[in-house]
Amino acid sequence: MGCLLSVCPSAWGWNHRASSFELGFVADLDKASKVADSTTPLFQSYLQKAVLHRKLVDDKVEYTVLWKDVAPFTTSLNEAGRGFELSELAWCRGDLHTFDDRTGLVFRLEKFQLSDQPHDIRAVPVTIVTEGDGSTTKGKKHEWATAKDGELYMGSTGKEFxxxxxxxxxxxxxxxxxxxxxVLRFEDWTDNFAKVREFVGCGYPGYLIHEAIEWSAVHRKWFILPRRVSKDAxxxxxxxxxGSNVMIVASEDFSRLEVRTVGPITPExxxxxxxxxxxxxxxxxxxxxxxxxxxxxxxxxxxTVFTVDGNVLLPETPLPGTFKYEGVAFLREY
Known part of the structure; x- marks a missing residue:
């Protein structure tokens, strides 16, 4: 399987583990999120539901995806006529959250599982986050979020404006x-992001753009999958x-870094x-x-599905429809 031997269960062990998982993808429609025929300001997104299946074939683990319903949901909350441009999904303390990269709003989702009717899904506002150290008046450009030690970490592109x-x-x-x-607090990660891009040979004015960072409580490390990687300005x-096929793994304090490759690169x-x-x-x-x-x-x-050392188990597979999805999460806390 190509997994790290210290963390990956042996092949026989997979038969004793769950084999199907409810999965959801949230859409960022950008300006198209505004509902054109609404008499009052209304903004929409979609949650594409799916089931991720795992099976053991000839001592190898294979993954497939079965597509399910698409659930539309709305809000009237916006910033200067734009809103509900949802960029991430993240569980924290028993709730599934989604994040608006236009307004900075954080929502708690309700009625989103496969057993729920598609039109029952609701987004309940939890808090609003502003850019930078929190003293600005512009809504945070949410791009990634992850739970760490019971707290919800929310980040942006990791690049200068x-x-x-x-x-x-x-x-x-x-x-x-x-x-x-x-309670909200704010941390300056400028040095962390600079270390990461320099480590992969993209020091300023080169750059990485981040939309996918997760904390692993198992490894006690940060896993980073950049959206963009460039040595040029x-x-x-x-x-x-x-585009990127790079994975960076960082220690908790970013003092130790390693880089891995995930499959072939498709530039876009x-x-x-x-x-x-x-x-x-x-x-x-x-x-x-x-x-x-x-x-x-x-x-x-x-x-796509792959191991933490970059071995691809499910090649890049298109989602149905023409929406741009930017957040993925399991729809239950397994």
Whole structure:
């Protein structure tokens, strides 16, 4: 299987573990999230439901995905006429959350499982997060979120905001943390993000764009799957072809880093979200890759499964429809 021997169960052990998992993907429709024929401001997203199946074939573990219902859901909350551009899904303290990268709002989802009717899904506002150290008035550009020691870590692209050759701000290099008591605090991760990009040979003005970072309680490490990887300075058009097949693993304090490769690279595809597959001791990952091509107005998304050392178990498989999905999570806490 190519798994790390210290964490990956032996092949015979898979027969004694769960083999099917409810899975959900949340859509970021960008400007198209606004419901055109609504008489009042209304914004929508979709949750694509699926089942991830695992089976043992000739002493090898194989994964397949069975697509289920698509559940539409809405909110009236917005910022300057835009909203509900959902970029991530994350469990924390028994609730499944989703995150608006336009308004900075964090929602708790209800009635989202396979046993629920598609139109019963609801998004309940939990808190709102602003950019940077929290003293700004702009909603946080949520891109990734993960639970660590009972707290909800919420991050952005990990890249400076640049105009021309000048750095305007580093707001998207801060991480927001929602405590067990519901209190927000803010950490400056500028040095962490700089270490990571320099480690993979993309020091400034090169860059990484992050939309998929998870904390592993098993390994006590950060797992990082960048959306974009570039040794060159940012260019809006060229950026569309700077997708990634890179995995970076960092110690808790980012003092130790290692890099791994995940399958072949398709330049327009980059990681937008991932989760560890249940009952694998954080040795197997299900990941979402997204595509956006401005010239053709085309968007698409792909799901893939691989081990933490980069062995692909399910090649990149397109999601149904033409929506851009940017968040993935299991729909139950297995």
């Amino acid at each position: 640049i105009t021309g050759n000048d750095v305007d701000n580093t707001h998207n290099m801060w991480v927001s943390i929602l405590s067990k008591e519901g 940012y260019d809006e058009t060229a950026d569309e072809q700077r 595809r980059g990681f937008s979200s991932f989760k560890f597959v249940p009952s694998t001791q954080d040795s197997v990952i299900v990941a979402l890759k997204s595509v956006e091509i401005e010239a053709t107005k085309s968007q698409s998304s792909y799901v």
